[in-house]
Amino acid sequence: MLRREVQPPSFQCQPRGQLPTGAHGYVDSILKNLKKCRRQLNPNFVAYCEELQILERLYYKGKNQHSASLVWKRVFEARRYTQRVATSGIIPFVDGLYLSFFDLPWTSSQKLKGSWSHYPATDSVALVSGRLTAISQLLEKCHSRLEEAYRHLTLAMQSGAFVQFLVLFIATVSRIHTLSNTLLSDVCQALSLTDQVISLLRVCIISVAWIRFR
Numbered sequence: 001m002l003r004r005e006v007q008p009p010s011f012q013c014q015p016r017g018q019l020p021t022g023a024h025g026y027v028d029s030i031l032k033n034l035k036k037c038r039r040q041l042n043p044n045f046v047a048y049c050e051e052l053q054i055l056e057r058l059y060y061k062g063k064n065q066h067s068a069s070l071v072w073k074r075v076f077e078a079r080r081y082t083q084r085v086a087t088s089g090i091i092p093f094v095d096g097l098y099l100s101f102f103d104l105p106w107t108s109s110q111k112l113k114g115s116w117s118h119y120p121a122t123d124s125v126a127l128v129s130g131r132l133t134a135i136s137q138l139l140e141k142c143h144s145r146l147e148e149a150y151r152h153l154t155l156a157m158q159s160g161a162f163v164q165f166l167v168l169f170i171a172t173v174s175r176i177h178t179l180s181n182t183l184l185s186d187v188c189q190a191l192s193l194t195d196q197v198i199s200l201l202r203v204c205i206i207s208v209a210w211i212r213f214r
Contacts, residue, residue, distance in 0.1 A: 008106055008127075009096070009124050009127045011096065011097075012123070012124055013103050013121070015117070016117050019119050023200055023203075023204050027197075028115070030193055030200070031116060034193045037094065037190050038095065041094060041183070041186040041190065044186055045183065048180065051172060052176065058165075058172060059076075061165075074145075074149045074153075075153070075173075077149070078148065078173065080145075081138070081146075082180070084138055088138060091106075093128050094128075094132075097125065097190075097194060100118065100119075100120040101118055103118040121201075122198060122205070125201065129198060132194060139180055140184065143180050150173050157170075
C-alpha cells in the first residue's frame with residue numbers, strides 16, 4: 001500500500017499591493033511558465049501512477065514464486081522507489097505554489113479568473129524549493145533502480161522460463177523508467193521557477209527596506 005501523500009506547507013500570503021509595482025511583470029512571467037509546467041506535469045504524473053498500478057499487479061502475481069531470486073530483489077527495490085515518488089507530493093507542492101498567488105489552497109478546484117492577487121512569503125516558497133530538490137534527487141535514484149531492474153529482468157529471460165510474464169514486467173518497468181525521466185524534467189523546471197520566485201521576493205524585500213531606510 002502506498003504511503004499517504006506528503007502535503008505542502010500552509011502558505012502565508014500578502015496582498016499584491018504590498019509588492020513593489022516594478023516586480024509585477026516578473027511575477028506575471030514566472031506564473032505564465034509555472035502554469036505551463038503544471039499542465040505538463042499533471043498528465044505525466046497521472047500516467048506514471050497508472051503504470052505503477054500495473055507494476056503492483058505484476059509484482060503480487062509473481063511474488064510467491066520469484067521472491068527468493070536476485071532479480072526479484074532488484075524489482076522490489078525499484079518498486080519501493082517508484083512508490084516513494086508517487087507519494088512525494090509533486091503535484092501538491094507545485095499546485096500549492098501556483099495557487100498561493102491567488103490566495104487559494106492547493107486542493108482548490110475554483111476556476112481562476114483575472115490576474116494574481118497575492119504573493120507567498122519567502123519562507124513558504126523556500127520550503128517548496130527544498131521539497132522539489134529532494135524529489136528531483138529521489139527521481140534520479142528511482143531512475144537508477146529501474147535501470148538495474150530492467151537489466152536483471154532482461155538477463156532472466158535468457159533462461160527461457162516465465163518468458164511471457166517477464167516480457168510484461170520488462171515493458172512496464174521500461175514505461176515507468178521513461179515517465180520517471182519525464183517527471184524529473186518537469187520537476188527541475190518547477191524547481192527553477194520556484195527559485196526565481198525566491199530570488200525576486202528577496203530582491204523586493206531588500207528594495208523596500210532600502211526605501212524605508214532612506
